[in-house]
Amino acid sequence: MKPFDPRLLRYARASRSVFILGGVLGLVRTLAILAWSWCLAQAITAVALPWLGNEGGAAGRIGEGAFAPEDLPLLIGGGLVALCVRSAAAWGMDAVAARGAVRVKAQLRAAALDAVDARSPEHSSERSDSAHATTLGRGLDALDGYFSGYVPQLVLTVVATPILIIAVLFADPVSGITVLVVFPIIPVFMILIGMATQAVQDRQWAQLQRLSSSFLDAVAGLATLKIFGREQRQSARIAAETEEYRSRTMKVLRVTFLSGFVLDLAGTFSIALVAVTVGTRLVNGEFPLGLGLFVLLLLPEVFIPIRQVGAAFHASTEGLAASGEVFELIEGPRGGDAAAERTGGAAAGGEVRGGTAGAIRLTDVRIARGGRAVVGPLSLDVAPGEVVAIAGPSGAGKSTVFAALLGFVEPAAGVIERPAQLAWVGQRAGLLQGTVAANVTLGAETVDTGRVRRALDAAGLPALAPEHELGAVGAGVSGGQAQRIAIARALYRAWTLGPETALLLDEPTSALDRGTEALVCRALRDEADTGRAVVVVSHRQAVLDAADRVVHVRPAEPESLSLAEEEATR
Template sequence: MKPFDPRLLRYARAARGVLIIGAGLGLLRTCAVLAWAWCLAQAVTAAALPVMDGIPGVRGRIDEGAFDTGQLPWLMLGALVAVCVRSIAGWGMDAVAARGAVRVKAQLRAAALDALDARSPQRDDGPGDAELATSLGRGLDALDGYFSGYIPQLLLTGVATPILILAVLLADPLSGLIVVVVFPIIPVFMILIGLATQAVQDRQWEQLQRLSSSFLDVVAGLATLRIFGRQGRQVARITRETDEYRSRTMSVLRVTFLSGFVLDLAGTFSIALVAVTVGTRLVSGEFPLGLGLFVLLLLPETFVPIRQVGAAFHASTEGLAAASRVFAIIEAADSRPNGAASSEGGGARDARRSADGRQPGLSFDAVSVARGGRRVVGPVSFDVAPGEMVAMSGPSGAGKSTLVAVLLGFVEPIRGRIIAPGALAWSGQRPGLLHGSIAENVALGSDEPDRALARRALDAVGLEHLDLGLELGVAGAGVSGGQAQRIAVARALYRAWRLDCGALVLDEPSSALDSSSEALVCAALRAEADAGRAVLVVSHREAVHRAADRVVRIDASHPEPSIAGVDA
């Protein structure tokens, strides 16, 4: 776990502004600290020397470089101004960091969601839904502590600490030498404790992912659990996962408290050494009082940033752990959709138009697909000409939906080529309805929905009675399964008409329909083929086969398809 991951600058541009503005404010704050320490030390010296002159034995360099009492008001005013500037600069750093955290989280979420949107829906690797929700939700929210607490202290450590150490070294080489010798001990302890923190934090985060997954599984299967009376065991399971997460959280806190103790001990030890040497020389009159006070006032400020950066780092490790997972999601977008590349050669999908401007049909040319290094379908070769309706049939697991996924670009073939129109309309096995009106679901993806076209699409599949303004709940709640399936088909028709798609592809569009509804859907698909589109339908239903011009059958044991002609 890195103290600062440079990928933040790459994927969240707002982080650059936080660092640049924060560094400038940190430099201003450091100058204010130097001015405050010098003015206050000189003011105390000017006020104390008249009193010390009456004490026997005070001699030597005590009053060297001291101001007279007439300058005392100006020195106090300078110290007060320096305190105000320091406070304003510190407030500015916190404000910039807090606002930057909001923008950085928004940019990281947007980049991660874009990466998830770009990856294949057929992808079977990567994090699960529960982990994604936790990482992009609570995980990124934990970056607030990282930016508002850790980043300002990290900037102060990088900007203020070298300047303050140099100031102490110039003011008193002996004190500066002690600081230079002792100071590196603190980063060493920070690294050692950081390694321990990373281990316990990773275990805590993994436990949180398991807890999230367990809760999601229980919610998804709650109805089934209640039917069989097994909800009690799941309550016990979640309770057990929660207790484990609490235990791991306490482990993280223990390491954090240990870190704070070690850093405070090292800083206090260094300050004590300098204080003893300065005090001894002041008593013997070998050191000016003003310079000694300046060094003593400056020493705590030298160690404060690195002590606080250690504490803030441990408080923000959850955000860093989540950010690293978000980076993995973003970087995975550049990988192949299914990792199917092999030594056999790559496949390709061509989206084209014919020479006369008309869109071509669909063509599968020796297409093979592999998953996990094992061929699951192919080679498959068949065509769907414009104006033709072809049904693809075969046993479950033969690879029919996989071929559709290849056609849509969700999966890459290891061999073969697919020719398809530049635009095609598609409806999958699941309706994929969203919360919103019927019109919004039918025109999904359209910037300016055409209500008349949506009405026409619904009428074509026998849903004349459905009101376009009817609001659906989550996942299309409010309509039956058959109605949801026909709404999905209407969506494909709407897209085909709106974009003038050259092909229409449907995967099991009538699996939940009765015979009369299925007949309406088949008639609508037949009409699209008669209008000149290439229509490919994956279905086991005899009604669909009868409506098709041809049936392409794919056998799981013999991937080469057999083609049977069927009278339309």
């Protein structure tokens, strides 16, 4: 967890204006502080010196450089102007930070969603939907505290603190050297407390992710839980997760309050140390009263930014933790980079070609994951009008071949030729909240209600109304119905895109009974009879029997990329 991550400037351009404008306003505020402190110190001196008279209080250098009482209106006017400028600059910094936070959050969300959209579904499935929602929702919203509280103080620490220390050093070298000696104590305390804060904050953030996942799982399976009477158990589990999150939140708050107390204590002791030296010299008449008051007025301003930046940092750690995950999401592998990561950097050895007039052809294709051989060499031809099934034991690489055909995994070697357009069904239905029709036509520019009805009938859902509403992640239908809605979606897409669109299905009947499975097999055969290439990954015997050819895949040998292909002509 970094107090400032340079990636923020890279992925959220709006943050640049926040820091630039904040720096300019911070400089104006600092100059106003200097002017206000000087005018106030000289005004107090002009009023106090006549009262001190010559009774010893005004002896020595006490009256050196003092203004006459006649200059008091000018000093008060200058101080009021400086105070107004300081207040306006502070308001401007807060306004710039608040508005910048809105733009920064929008830009980070857009960049993260673009990254997820460009990523292979295989890589995207590594994080749950609830984790994405928590990070991009609640997590990024916590950046409001970072920008409204932490960033202005960080800017002041960088801009104002050096200028004010130099001003004190020039006004009184002894006080300036004392400040330089005691000032590093506060950053040391900040680092030590920050290390403790990071540990408790990371645990709190992880607990929030678990709580979000538990709640989403409970909502998604609420109907099933009610059927089996297990809703109370899930309610107790969520209550326990909530209590754990509450406990961890209180630990974060305790550390935050402790850090604020320690930083205030260190700053107070530092100011007191300098004030004692200034006061002693004033009493002895070794220091001008106006200059001494100027130094004493500046001392709190020197320590305030560094003290407040520590407190504000601990108050915005949740947003920092979430932004770190957003940066990892944005910088994660996408497209060819993702394939290169999964194939151990060998993705460039293979080639994927499009536009084969509906046919699918694999020539000496080898696939690796993490540098380990998974599939290959494999040569396969699927002509338009054929149904080809890929079978084999679990872990043999069936889904890997399917992912390579879809472009989610690039081959380490060999050539894959496929149509430019594909319609596919994955192992997960991937349904969204909305109507059945909206799920079937997902991604389509126009909606053909007659085609939707035809697709549902072909998938074995003649009784399911297209206007039926689904809940979150497709709640409201059984697992078998969800699988058939996904098949209807693929059929709708294939019919919309045209006859050269190949149809790919991964375990499409794993949750279906035999009768419904026969209907789906009939639909696949009908699609092939129209001149469409159909590839189906399955371990169900009925699907294998319905295919024209079956390709049996075995796991690759540890030291070589090998795949035994056995074809049975039906």
